[in-house]
Amino acid sequence: MAKAKKPIIISVDDDPQVLRSIKRDLRNQYRQxxxxxxxxxxxxxxxxxxxxxxxxxxVALFLSDQRMPEMLGVDFLEQAKAFFxxxxxxxxxxxxxxxxxxxxxxxxxxDYYLVKPWDPPEERLYPVLDDLLEDxxxxxxxxFSGIKVIxxxxxxxxxxxxxxxxGHLLPYQWLDVDYxxxxxxxxxxxxxxxxxxxxxxxxxxxxxGNPPVDHLAQxxxxxxxxxxxLYDVAxxxxxxxxxxxxxxxxxxxxxxxxxxxxxxxxxxxTSSRIENYLGFxxxxxxxxxARRAITQATRFGVEFLSPQSVQNIxxxxxxxxxxxxxxREVMAKTVVVATGVDYRxxxxxxxxxxxxxxxxxxxxxxxxxxxxxxxxYVVGGGNSAGQGAVYLSKFAKQVTILIRxxxxxxxxxxxxxxxxxxxPNIEVRGRSEVVKACGGDHLESLFILNKDTDEAKEExxxxxxxxxxxxxATEWLPNNLLKDQKGFLLTGREVRNRADYANFxxxxxxxxxxxxxxxxxxxAGDVRSGAMNRVASAVGEGAMAIKFVHxxxxxx
Ligand SMILES: Cc1cc2nc3c(=O)[nH]c(=O)nc-3n(C[C@H](O)[C@H](O)[C@H](O)COP(=O)(O)OP(=O)(O)OC[C@H]3O[C@@H](n4cnc5c(N)ncnc54)[C@H](O)[C@@H]3O)c2cc1C
Numbered sequence: 001m002a003k004a005k006k007p008i009i010i011s012v013d014d015d016p017q018v019l020r021s022i023k024r025d026l027r028n029q030y031r032q033x034x035x036x037x038x039x040x041x042x043x044x045x046x047x048x049x050x051x052x053x054x055x056x057x058x059v060a061l062f063l064s065d066q067r068m069p070e071m072l073g074v075d076f077l078e079q080a081k082a083f084f085x086x087x088x089x090x091x092x093x094x095x096x097x098x099x100x101x102x103x104x105x106x107x108x109x110x111d112y113y114l115v116k117p118w119d120p121p122e123e124r125l126y127p128v129l130d131d132l133l134e135d136x137x138x139x140x141x142x143x144f145s146g147i148k149v150i151x152x153x154x155x156x157x158x159x160x161x162x163x164x165x166x167g168h169l170l171p172y173q174w175l176d177v178d179y180x181x182x183x184x185x186x187x188x189x190x191x192x193x194x195x196x197x198x199x200x201x202x203x204x205x206x207x208x209g210n211p212p213v214d215h216l217a218q219x220x221x222x223x224x225x226x227x228x229x230l231y232d233v234a235x236x237x238x239x240x241x242x243x244x245x246x247x248x249x250x251x252x253x254x255x256x257x258x259x260x261x262x263x264x265x266x267x268x269x270t271s272s273r274i275e276n277y278l279g280f281x282x283x284x285x286x287x288x289x290a291r292r293a294i295t296q297a298t299r300f301g302v303e304f305l306s307p308q309s310v311q312n313i314x315x316x317x318x319x320x321x322x323x324x325x326x327x328r329e330v331m332a333k334t335v336v337v338a339t340g341v342d343y344r345x346x347x348x349x350x351x352x353x354x355x356x357x358x359x360x361x362x363x364x365x366x367x368x369x370x371x372x373x374x375x376x377y378v379v380g381g382g383n384s385a386g387q388g389a390v391y392l393s394k395f396a397k398q399v400t401i402l403i404r405x406x407x408x409x410x411x412x413x414x415x416x417x418x419x420x421x422x423x424p425n426i427e428v429r430g431r432s433e434v435v436k437a438c439g440g441d442h443l444e445s446l447f448i449l450n451k452d453t454d455e456a457k458e459e460x461x462x463x464x465x466x467x468x469x470x471x472x473a474t475e476w477l478p479n480n481l482l483k484d485q486k487g488f489l490l491t492g493r494e495v496r497n498r499a500d501y502a503n504f505x506x507x508x509x510x511x512x513x514x515x516x517x518x519x520x521x522x523x524a525g526d527v528r529s530g531a532m533n534r535v536a537s538a539v540g541e542g543a544m545a546i547k548f549v550h551x552x553x554x555x556x
Contacts, residue, residue: 007058007140011038012045012076013065013092018116022063022092025121030133034060042068042076049083059084060136061129066093066100074104081108086139088132092116105282112282138169138291147172150183151198153370154442156356157210158198159363164213164307166366167263169291170220174369214326217307224308226330231257231303233549234322234332235542236310237473239266240535241525242338243293244542250300252546254553257330258302259322261309265290266340267470267526268535270362271384272391275415277535287365289535311476315518318556333520334552336545337477337489338538340526341470346379348446350437351464358443359464364388371396371463377446379434380467381408386416388465389426396462399426402448406430437464472527480504482517488529489516509555512548514541520552 009026013019023038030036039045042064052059062080066073077089091113093101101113111132118125147165151158153176165172175183177197192199196209200216208216217224233249235242238260249256263269271286298304305324312323313335322330343361345352351359360367362384368391376396378389381403393399401408401420407430408417420426429448435456436447443464449456472487482490482504492513495501504517514522524545525531525538532538 005057006033006035007060007136008035008037008052009061009063010045010059010080011036011063012040012042012068012073013038014040014042014068014070015065016040018065018092025118025125026063029121029126029129034133042071042073046076046079049080053083058140059087060133060140061088061090063090063092063129066091066097072100074100074108074110077104077110078108086136088112088136090114090129090132092118102281110282135288138288146170146203148175148186148201149173149198150175150177150187150192150201152177154357155198159356159360159367160213161198161200161211161216163363163366164216164263166287167265167269168217168222168306169263169287176370213307222307223303223305224326225328226257226305227303228255228257229331230319231255231330231332232553233257233334233336233546234259234320234330235336235338236322237261237266237338237340237525237527238264238290238294238304238306239338239340239525239538240268240289240293241340241527241538241542241545242266242336243290243297244539245336245338245524245545246297246302246304246542247293247300248543248546249549250297250302252550254546254549256297256300256302257332258297258304259308259310259324259330260304260306261325262307263290264294264304264306267362267384268538270365272365272387274535276413285365313478313481313521315480315521318520320521333556334549335521336542336549337474337516337521337523337527338525338542338545339473340538342473343466344469344471346434346437346464346466346468348434348436351434351466354437354439354443354464357441358439358462359437359466361466362388364391364465367463367465368392368395373397374462375400375460376463376465377402377434377461378465378467379403380469381405381411382467382469383413383416385465385467386412386420388467390416390419390423392465393423393426397425401426401428402432402434403428403430404433404451434464470526474527480518481521484529486529488531489523489527490529491516491523494529512551514545514548515552520556522548 011022026036064073064076073091088111091101104110149172177183190207201207232254234257235245246258265286268286269290273283275283309325310322314321320332320335372395375398378385378401389399389401431451433449434446435449438445445458446461447456447458474487495511495517507519522545524541
């Protein structure tokens with residue numbers, strides 16, 4: 001069998017002495033897994049890139065000096081990006097050039113800048129490059145031998161499988177049976193027919209026709225049943241709040257169970273780029289955040305069940321009995337409810353019929369590649385709609401954002417409005433509303449109401465992405481947990497402020513800050529009444545909840 005080619009790291013610096021030491025440091029750390037190419041000429045490096053591309057080589061990382069006589073490092077990195085868009089880009093700068101480097105983070109989506117000198121490399125060079133290379137590896141898809149999904153683009157069952165695999169960060173190849181010759185060949189060789197669609201073929205050749213996601217999860221070795229009878233803390237929901245609670249619970253020695261009904265990351269996991277999370281100056285995708293957090297939690301011994309949902313909590317003296325969707329039960333001394341929110345459904349006529357068949361809720365990332373050269377619509381004026389539109393604009397021919405208000409200023413962050421303004425294929429249409437979705441087996445057109453003229457006009461539409469706010473995922477919780485009028489869980493002082501407080505709270509002390517009206521059941525993140533709806537605040541609350549779990553465990 002042909003040996004796989006090592007990915008390449010390319011370093012460029014016009015100063016031969018500096019280049020020698022970069023080369024030495026890179027070789028010492030990475031030569032085992034990467035081929036190191038170094039050159040003093042940015043021009044020369046650029047001329048070799050098409051050849052590397054033709055030869056099927058992969059560049060994992062470019063490391064370039066900023067001040068070079070032939071061209072600036074940022075210009076080199078920008079041009080190099082055209083050949084290897086997934087490669088990580090790092091700029092080497094002098095202290096005096098850091099402003100240019102920070103600007104480049106926005107202009108050329110620089111991944112990092114390193115200030116010279118980088119000694120000792122163990123502290124100042126390798127941790128940064130290790131992190132970037134790990135990131136690159138996790139998104140790098142070698143010639144495809146993994147899971148294949150064959151189906152119709154507009155079948156909701158195909159969408160559900162793609163969404164499940166993408167949510168669990170499992171790379172897969174999508175083959176549209178209507179367009180891809182290989183799809184029919186594969187179906188034939190696996191004795192599958194049109195009736196079996198969508199078809200999933202695993203790496204070892206095992207194949208399924210229209211598998212339910214929990215079947216697929218089990219075949220892929222995912223854990224959907226708990227290994228113990230009793231846990232110190234059971235965390236429900238693996239969004240940022242639940243993941244943070246899991247990391248703190250596990251790292252502080254608690255026997256911790258994390259249960260997630262769909263995929264780790266929650267709402268944040270569907271975000272193409274979170275730009276305001278502390279410590280990530282060039283932003284990070286929600287999938288990256290979820291991958292890092294779930295790795296961290298598992299490292300601390302947290303048990304993770306997914307896909308598995310909790311359908312009820314019963315209180316049995318000091319224990320909490322969690323009823324799972326598959327009929328099993330798990331006992332825990334404490335519970336952290338971190339179930340966040342669900343997308344609100346679009347109230348337009350016909351929209352439900354096309355859900356997963358052209359109308360998508362928060363699935364911009366899963367379906368973006370299928371929108372190549374198409375005209376897609378985004379409904380909503382918040383940051384999630386803005387991020388979705390920016391991401392989709394990289395694939396679609398035209399993205400139209402529909403909002404009821406005049407413009408985006410009152411609902412979207414300034415940085416996103418500026419980004420959108422600069423993208424030529426995004427149009428923002430104010431005072432408009434989708435009133436009807438039409439089509440055959442998939443969405444084909446939308447009736448869009450102009451709120452000024454009160455006239456609805458039909459427009460062809462290839463897809464509609466809906467981001468119109470959310471409602472709390474709490475309808476399954478028992479009635480003995482107090483909620484506010486919108487269904488968000490009351491905690492701490494809000495429980496204390498209720499007139500009927502004494503009917504629910506029967507303990508001498510007052511409820512702790514994130515404690516619900518049932519001692520030992522806590523709420524963290526967006527599901528909590530008064531939450532801030534930010535990744536950072538959800539993470540903060542998840543971590544705080546574990547502090548309160550300790551206090552409660554100390555009492556019983
Ligand atoms: C597209 C998008 C972009 C965003 N961008 C940003 C941003 O740039 N910056 C920022 O600060 N914020 C952003 N936000 C907001 C941020 O993502 C949320 O505030 C944050 O995810 C809330 O975290 P959470 O853990 O409380 O809940 P969620 O993220 O909603 O996670 C809840 C989890 O619980 C699971 N769950 C629900 N019910 C059950 C059950 N019964 N059993 C088991 N599991 C269950 C769900 O499947 C989900 O995974 C964005 C939101 C969206 C939708």
